[in-house]
Amino acid sequence: MSTGTTKLDVVVSDVVPVNDLVTRFHFRRRDGELLPTFSGGAHVVVEMRDSDRTRLNPYSLMGSPLDTREYTISVRRDDVGRGGSLFMHRQVKPGLEMVISYPVNLFSLDLRAKKHLMLAGGIGITPFMAQTSQLAAAGGNFELHYTCRTASLGTYADVLQQRYGSRVKLYHDDREERIDLDRLLSS
Numbered sequence: 001m002s003t004g005t006t007k008l009d010v011v012v013s014d015v016v017p018v019n020d021l022v023t024r025f026h027f028r029r030r031d032g033e034l035l036p037t038f039s040g041g042a043h044v045v046v047e048m049r050d051s052d053r054t055r056l057n058p059y060s061l062m063g064s065p066l067d068t069r070e071y072t073i074s075v076r077r078d079d080v081g082r083g084g085s086l087f088m089h090r091q092v093k094p095g096l097e098m099v100i101s102y103p104v105n106l107f108s109l110d111l112r113a114k115k116h117l118m119l120a121g122g123i124g125i126t127p128f129m130a131q132t133s134q135l136a137a138a139g140g141n142f143e144l145h146y147t148c149r150t151a152s153l154g155t156y157a158d159v160l161q162q163r164y165g166s167r168v169k170l171y172h173d174d175r176e177e178r179i180d181l182d183r184l185l186s187s
């Protein structure tokens with residue numbers, strides 16, 4: 001069995017609205033065992049049985065890689081997509097049995113780095129949630145620059161600032177705040 005093709009039988013243990021667009025989903029193994037370990041940046045492919053079709057959408061794991069009692073993902077509702085995110089928002093409730101892939105990491109941290117400069121925008125924050133947890137636990141050095149449309153759509157901005165203080169810098173589109181890439185990269 002190869003990573004990515006192996007599947008996990010899970011149950012939705014919680015569904016938590018985060019803001020107007022984003023909802024968080026918690027999964028546990030149906031057999032009560034721990035889930036496989038993963039590293040920050042990994043995603044799983046969620047199978048959605050939608051009437052007569054199966055949708056397959058990848059979602060980044062956003063929980064701490066140190067805690068594999070559950071996996072958590074956050075899904076942004078896309079009203080003009082092919083329907084996967086709408087399925088997650090409308091049909092997925094606690095207790096639903098689902099199938100997900102083993103975690104695959106196409107966006108892993110390079111642990112040789114002396115410092116990690118992280119740039120995130122919108123729902124793209126999700127892999128950084130896991131990566132910052134992993135780095136913080138290992139005493140790693142990082143700085144996260146996170147752009148959001150508005151403060152109320154700044155998914156997990158409050159959690160990140162609470163956890164990491166000045167290591168997190170927020171930028172809001174509606175306040176015309178922009179990441180100064182030239183300055184960041186030159187330093």
Ligand SMILES: Cc1cc2nc3c(=O)[nH]c(=O)nc-3n(C[C@H](O)[C@H](O)[C@H](O)COP(=O)(O)OP(=O)(O)OC[C@H]3O[C@@H](n4cnc5c(N)ncnc54)[C@H](O)[C@@H]3O)c2cc1C
Nearest residue numbers: 043057058059060074075076078080081082083084085126
């Ligand atoms: C590695 C990885 C990790 C991801 N992690 C997350 C995550 O943590 N959270 C999250 O919310 N999303 C994540 N995504 C995105 C997610 O997989 C879905 O794409 C997203 O939820 C939208 O799904 P959907 O089925 O509603 O729409 P999709 O069908 O995936 O559509 C997405 C967008 O593609 C465009 N599109 C779709 N079909 C067409 C078409 N036929 N022609 C032209 N344009 C089209 C539309 O603009 C649409 O808005 C991740 C994607 C990848 C690859």
